[in-house]
Amino acid sequence: MLNSREAVLNLTKQLVSIRSVVNTEGESVIAHSLYTMISSYPYFQTNPGQVVIEKTLDDEKERYNVLAYVKGTKGKSNRTAIIMGHMDTVGVDDFNQLEEYAFMPDEWMNLLEEQELPDAVRNQLTPGEWLFGRGALDMKSGIASNLFLLQYFSEHPEQLNGNLVFIAECDEEDGSHGILSALTTLERWKNELQFEYVAAINADFVAPLYEGDPNRYVYKGTVGKLLPSFYIAGAETHVGSPFEGLDPNYIAAELVKQINYNPALCDVAHGEYTLPPVALKQMDLKTEYTVQTALGAYVYFNFFIHSWSPKEALHLLKEQADIAFNQAIESFEKNYQAYCQLTGEKYNGIPWQTRVLTFEEMDKLLRKAHGDKYVNGMEKFKEDLLHDESLDIRMYALRVVEEAWKWMENKTPTIILFYSSLYYPRIELSGESEKEARLNQAVDEAVNNIQAKYSKPIKVKNFFPFISDMSFLSLSDDEAGIQAVRENNPAWGKKHYVDYEKIRKMNIPVINIGPYGMDAHKKLERVEIDYSMEVVPNLTKLVIEKVLND
Template sequence: MADHGVAGSARVAASAQAWAIAMTRRPSVTGSADEASFGPWLSEQLSTRLKAPAAEVWTFGVPPDGRRQCVAMLVRGRGRETVLLTGHYDTVAVSDYGDLAAIATEPEALAAALMRRLDRSASTPAEMRAKADLASGAFLPGRGLLDMKAGLAAGIAVAERFAREGDRGNILFVAVPDEERSSDGARRAAPELRAIAREHDLDLIGAVNLDAIADDGDGSAGRSVALGTIGKLLPTAFVVGLPTHAGFPQAGLNAAVLAAAIVSRAEWAVELTDHLAGPATPPSLLILRDGRGGYDVTTPATAYAAFNVNIVRRTPASVLDAFDALCHEAVDGMLSALRERATRFRPGPTAIGSVHEVPVLRFSALADHVRSHDPVRFDRAREAADEPAASLPERCRRLTERLWHASGWQGPAVVTGFGSVPYLPTHLSASPAARRLEQAAQQATRIVGTRHGVTIRCEPVFAGISDMSFFGEADEGPLDDIARNTPGWASWIGWPETAGVAGVPIINAGPWGRDYHTPLERLDVHYAFGVLPDLIFDIVERVFATGASEPSIPVGASP
């Protein structure tokens, strides 16, 4: 193992801090021109600091137009075995900072300005806690500093140290865009790893994702290494009603009211919650809208709802089964309530008496019906729904709506499916490479924690949605169920037919802090710059030092 002298540790900490501040000062909001320019800028900075032959730096474009860039850097030691260090460089927007938006990416200036603001107006528990954190000097704010440029900075500092001290093995550093939206960067980089491994004669035996961890307590939960990650699905309900003039509401059935019933039933529903590992995260509504393009006095003909559902061991098929059941229960309950209420009004035209149930069907049934009866209309509906400026869930809504009109079917009804890119859960397998990585993580957390006088824990799963889902050992078997019920899967998701995940054993080791994605986003400085680079370097060295003769998994292969 390498020497852990005081001077050497200070050098690595200073490098991590300098990289973190420099990257934070460079805006990279998802989908912006700044995000597109960040990759070439980072590539140039890395090439300047880590010169050939010690390191090789290059970029590769991300679809659809290649303007956004993944940044790769290979630092060679000896042999073929390689550990991947990866993370994303895009951030959420800065508009929520209000009058401080102009300095949202200037950590030192923002710290002083936030303190002045909090001195004047802190009232909520989160604001009071942020005020105390910033006053202590232990935390530093800035959009993207915590999520997740400090993690990238730790990875770069480790690569620099490896260039000086590393012997056996290699480090491949890859920074990607777009994690905050659809993970286009990771989904481009994951299959690219196979080409990189072939071209550079590498054997990728493990990976460390560098994403941030939120901890509102004393940091004991934030100082952790996660041995897997949760997955995410976006179940959707496209609701078709019976529109009518608002002056005669009993003559129709309001699609938005049926959707509201589904929302009320599905929010925090235990039936959609995966309790198999760690604290359970209940489902929550992310999208709710009707299908109208403007205001009029006709009740909504359609409505659309989408829910965030996290999974650890549950399959997408079981989630959609449970969601269908909740939709049935919700709309049946609303029908019963409306029938009872209808008795309290004067007689008039009514539709509720002729509606005995609201069928719940899958998107796959709707798509198969239209495709088999009128393939031309199916293709036209898909083309009409493909609006590149729209989000994936909105394009999925538009396609479902157009196929419903093309089907000739009549409402009321609920069409369920999925509305975005699936994030698959990952777990370390029983492969030799995965065992080596887990052993290295377990040992490093103890040794490095003792060295720095802190406790660092190993947790079974990372509780945040992350690019680990595409780099790690995810099971792509359930994708058939997802693909059949995701509108525009082949056109808009673009999942490779062979393997969309890299299949590399992966863990998460990142910085910790509080309130990311809010103006109070702030980073615990000591852990991010002093402890984390030491922890990552120790994990990498231990992976290379153990099991030299054990075979590992080729990139993309099943364990």
């Protein structure tokens, strides 16, 4: 095994010291630091054209990717493996007045000694065994491992029967502009250098899946992620006559109750289940205080998939919205009847019925009803809306739905279901293709090899359980699934666009071998040194060598 521990540890500390919070200038700073570092390696001083720093494409922020490649001399193969990881981190607001220590691992650990901590955390506050700090786990130790391997193979190209590509991408923690831009570079190298991409190895973090979990995980493929969103149009009324209208918050509450944590919406494949959906936002759309009920409400959910396509997910979610709407009307009617019995007022019945439409269904109704007037009007609205820089993709999509709703002639209470953010495709390594079969075998053999020298269990699973840039190197969805994304995202083509066909053509099977630790995205984020800085580089090296060998 390579003696990687101290080198990777020092690189990790160096990277953590760079404040590279997503959507800040720090993303540019760390990219230029990495570019300078890699350019200083003797191999790249001799071959300066083989390391590049490139600005992201179609991005409102100025930030960069760093890519490099080593051409192996062991044989004449064009087989190419990719090692990848993201440079950005989440913010440090959770550190409050101590945020400067988030980027100073040694000083932060000394300071934590003086604070009240859970026993389990205090037991891990041991220099040489664990490293604390923002990005130490997610995922600068992964980048450090990849840098170590890039330098190693640049010094030993005779051990590569093919080529190795290194990617350090930005913006993983938000919109994945980094990896989506890097696809253009990978495509260019494929055409210019005849690279045959056979595998990609991501180095994102792994963590215990349950309390007391002893396993270190390697993942084949990755979970997919959607952001199903619901615009709820109610029937406005004065609070003095509450039963004459239908509060959209009332429907939204039933919707969240029906979908949130619902195990029926856990997707299963290969015996592995996704986590259930969780609401990420619930709000009404009133902008000021009035004594009228709201006209509309907005809810969106995190939604993971293993085998369902975005089209299937829409069908399932529409069913759930139907159930929630029915429950809202039934309970509303029951409460209205009970109120009338209490007061002696006449019960007049309710005029509303369950009504759920996808955005695509509403759009087709409006195109049929209004033709070019609607189409041209919406195009102008979406263009003008781009000038509002305060709107992210999710709020932009909502504003488009609200505007389209104004064109509806039948404005009875309705739920409109749509997607309002980036779709992270699921990737399933079925082993059906030669590349997938070879990578699966390489992973199994490498894990068995390393396991014999490592005391903790290393377990291989089929789906990386967190969203990551792995999703953009291959595509398991058919065209109908991607069409459901396009037709049901109101921001598509204006505020948001992804060339999923480019991903399909790239078709690189991807796995994750990453650092092990706990509390990613939290104040006590920490990475275990032995596994992350000794096992991970050596395990990754074995997989690289096995997938490149003929």
